[in-house]
Amino acid sequence: GAVVSQHPSRVICKSGTSVKIECRSLDFQATTMFWYRQFPKQSLMLMATSNEGSKATYEQGVEKDKFLINHASLTLSTLTVTSAHPEDSSFYICSARGGVAKNIQYFGAGTRLSVL
Amino acid sequence: AQSVTQPDIHITVSEGASLELRCNYSYGATPYLFWYVQSPGQGLQLLLKYFSGDTLVQGIKGFEAEFKRSQSSFNLRKPSVHWSDAAEYFCAVGPRDDKIIFGKGTRLHILP
Numbered sequence: 001g002a003v004v005s006q007h008p009s010r011v012i013c014k015s016g017t018s019v020k021i022e023c024r025s026l027d028f029q030a031t032t033m034f035w036y037r038q039f040p041k042q043s044l045m046l047m048a049t050s051n052e053g054s055k056a057t058y059e060q061g062v063e064k065d066k067f068l069i070n071h072a073s074l075t076l077s078t079l080t081v082t083s084a085h086p087e088d089s090s091f092y093i094c095s096a097r098g099g100v101a102k103n104i105q106y107f108g109a110g111t112r113l114s115v116l
Numbered sequence: 117a118q119s120v121t122q123p124d125i126h127i128t129v130s131e132g133a134s135l136e137l138r139c140n141y142s143y144g145a146t147p148y149l150f151w152y153v154q155s156p157g158q159g160l161q162l163l164l165k166y167f168s169g170d171t172l173v174q175g176i177k178g179f180e181a182e183f184k185r186s187q188s189s190f191n192l193r194k195p196s197v198h199w200s201d202a203a204e205y206f207c208a209v210g211p212r213d214d215k216i217i218f219g220k221g222t223r224l225h226i227l228p
């Protein structure tokens with residue numbers, strides 16, 4: 001099956017710093033990537049959808065200036081949490097869709113962000 | 117409005133027993149349906165999917181699901197669970213505006 005790599009798996013940072021999370025599709029070209037946030041014991045909340053070469057589309061209530069998304073190539077999307085605060089601490093998961101299985105999202109392993 | 121309901125937040129079964137996880141959906145057209153599994157601290161792994169055709173679909177790890185249009189359901193089943201099946205299971209439906217909608221999840225506990 002399709003493989004999506006997400007890095008780092010865990011990051012701890014100080015309040016006010018920025019953190020970048022990478023999401024790569026390893027064996028297919030991801031025309032669309034999705035970024036989710038998951039709170040403890042809850043479902044996934046879609047933050048934004050990004051298509052290669054286009055600006056990301058953010059869900060209502062998600063601050064686009066705080067959560068910067070770049071999808072510069074067909075295999076890489078990045079999420080940058082700018083000026084992180086403790087309330088941004090969460091589990092962030094990316095998914096990618098593309099190739100032959102256009103209607104299936106393949107997920108990365110997630111990134112646990114802890115902001116001190 | 118499109119939605120996915122997983123009525124059971126927690127399910128506990130004994131190892132070797134059969135399993136059924138419930139999923140009901142609300143969707144205006146013929147849906148695409150998915151079951152994903154998430155182990156603690158991990159991303160989601162696709163167990164199986166239904167797009168069209170045979171309403172009984174087979175997935176990985178011995179799981180199967182049956183699409184019942186009349187009941188708007190897509191329940192996940194396994195005839196005999198293993199301790200390694202303990203995880204969070206998410207039902208999802210799509211596409212809506214190119215996205216899929218997830219249920220709130222069912223946490224499966226396995227008794228030895």
